[in-house]
Amino acid sequence: MARAEGSRQNGVADRISREQRRWLMSRVRSKDTKPEMRVRSYLHQRGYRYRLHVEGMPGKPDIVLPRYRTVIFVNGCFWHRHEGCRRASTPKTNTAFWERKFRANVSRDERTQISLQCEGWTVLVVWECQTVGSQSLADTLGVVLPTRIPAKDITTPRLDALQHSSDRDAIR
Numbered sequence: 250m251a252r253a254e255g256s257r258q259n260g261v262a263d264r265i266s267r268e269q270r271r272w273l274m275s276r277v278r279s280k281d282t283k284p285e286m287r288v289r290s291y292l293h294q295r296g297y298r299y300r301l302h303v304e305g306m307p308g309k310p311d312i313v314l315p316r317y318r319t320v321i322f323v324n325g326c327f328w329h330r331h332e333g334c335r336r337a338s339t340p341k342t343n344t345a346f347w348e349r350k351f352r353a354n355v356s357r358d359e360r361t362q363i364s365l366q367c368e369g370w371t372v373l374v375v376w377e378c379q380t381v382g383s384q385s386l387a388d389t390l391g392v393v394l395p396t397r398i399p400a401k402d403i404t405t406p407r408l409d410a411l412q413h414s415s416d417r418d419a420i421r
């Protein structure tokens with residue numbers, strides 16, 4: 250039912266300036282963003298097993314922890330409207346256009362969360378601004394995840410984790 254994201258782009262391009270379009274395209278949700286990489290690295294270091302960008306799940310979650318039936322969305326503060334965050338500013342021109350766009354994003358996020366929760370998933374949202382600074386991420390995810398994970402899974406690196414980080418000091 251959900252249309253591919255690309256199908257929306259023509260209408261957008263017609264209504265905004267070239268400069269705004271360039272900026273917009275740089276903001277469109279994409280895979281492997283820096284904030285997302287920070288979350289993945291945080292989880293990886295703690296031995297969590299996860300899958301990425303799982304097709305066929307509502308909203309195609311960025312990170313899926315199948316064993317804990319938990320998904321994590323790593324959301325850009327601007328694009329997904331982090332409430333009260335200074336990164337979630339509204340452009341001064343074409344304000345109506347942006348507000349419409351933002352509302353659509355927020356309600357899509359809400360629908361996605363509800364669908365996932367109806368399927369029994371726990372939905373976690375990590376905001377871009379919460380991935381800056383190691384303590385910030387620990388504060389965000391550390392509160393939720395350790396209570397869900399058996400201690401042995403946190404302290405025991407997996408074989409594939411060891412292989413991926415063999416150039417560091419992970420092998421002990």
Ligand SMILES: [Zn+2]
Binds near residue numbers: 326334376378379
């Ligand atoms: Zn934020």
